[in-house]
Amino acid sequence: MITGELKNRIDGLWDVFAAGGLVNPLDVIEQITYLMFIRDLDDTDNLRAKEAIMLGLPHKSIFADKVKVGDREIDGNQLKWSVFHDFPAGKMYSTVQEWVFPFIKNLHEDKDSAYSKYMDDAIFKIPTPLLLDKIVTILDDIYAQMAQIKDSDIRGDVYEYLLSKISQSGLNGQFRTPRHIIRMMVELMDPKADEIICEIIIPSLIQSRGIIKKCALAV
Numbered sequence: 001m002i003t004g005e006l007k008n009r010i011d012g013l014w015d016v017f018a019a020g021g022l023v024n025p026l027d028v029i030e031q032i033t034y035l036m037f038i039r040d041l042d043d044t045d046n047l048r049a050k051e052a053i054m055l056g057l058p059h060k061s062i063f064a065d066k067v068k069v070g071d072r073e074i075d076g077n078q079l080k081w082s083v084f085h086d087f088p089a090g091k092m093y094s095t096v097q098e099w100v101f102p103f104i105k106n107l108h109e110d111k112d113s114a115y116s117k118y119m120d121d122a123i124f125k126i127p128t129p130l131l132l133d134k135i136v137t138i139l140d141d142i143y144a145q146m147a148q149i150k151d152s153d154i155r156g157d158v159y160e161y162l163l164s165k166i167s168q169s170g171l172n173g174q175f176r177t178p179r180h181i182i183r184m185m186v187e188l189m190d191p192k193a194d195e196i197i198c199e200i201i202i203p204s205l206i207q208s209r210g211i212i213k214k215c216a217l218a219v
Contacts, residue, residue, distance in 0.1 A: 008146040010161060013138045020131035025166040027125055032162065035123065035139060038100060042081040051094065060109070069102050079103050085136050093129035098158040 002010065017028045045061050052059035067076035076081055084095045101124045108115040126132045146154045192199055 002157050006142065006149070006158070007161070008143050009138060010143060010158065013135065013142065014162075014165060016131065017136050017139060020133075020134075022125065029162060029166060031125055031135075032139075034101075034124070035102070037133065038096075038140065039081040039143065040105060041104070045080075046082075067103060069099050069106075072098055081136075085140065089129040089133040093126075093132050096132060097124050131183055 013032070014028065017023070017031075022031065024206060041062065045063060049059050049061060051057075063075070063076035063080050066073045067079060078095060079100050084092050084100070087095060099123070100203050105119045106116075108119075116139055126135065142158070146158065189197065
């Protein structure tokens with residue numbers, strides 16, 4: 001359960017979206033998910049680089065020296081959250097809108113892949129540079145708070161708390177499976193490396209918005 005300072009920061013993030021004119025709760029969750037995905041890409045890439053150094057293995061960053069976005073080639077380093085979050089609000093906004101968002105939409109080269117399919121209609125909806133600057137700052141604070149909590153599925157708890165703010169969440173079926181339940185299911189199934197597991201989805205959930213599938217990809 002989310003409590004204390006972390007809960008206050010998440011509540012504050014929601015209030016910032018509302019004050020900035022983005023009031024549709026599904027749009028808010030969607031934009032938060034995209035931004036968390038962008039931040040996680042940076043964190044994951046940095047972690048893999050460190051692991052490669054420790055193991056003496058080569059590592060090719062997804063943020064190469066030059067990254068092609070559309071017809072342009074840009075400095076891939078500027079697409080990293082840890083870099084653009086220090087930009088002035090105006091430059092950060094144009095970087096995320098014009099470069100980072102097209103970059104994440106086209107990460108998968110296979111246009112028929114599930115990722116490409118569900119990211120095809122992804123839209124950057126944050127209306128102003130000042131709003132984006134505030135959101136990025138609060139998300140950094142939220143991640144710092146989460147890093148201090150190591151004994152629980154804090155990412156799942158945070159996301160479920162965000163979803164609890166959506167009156168339609170029960171209709172959309174946007175709930176994550178707690179980690180202890182996942183571990184129990186894995187132990188009961190005892191899957192082998194050469195086996196295939198098929199997950200049955202309740203038909204009513206399939207009718208929910210594509211954001212559910214996008215959230216699953218990002219989180």
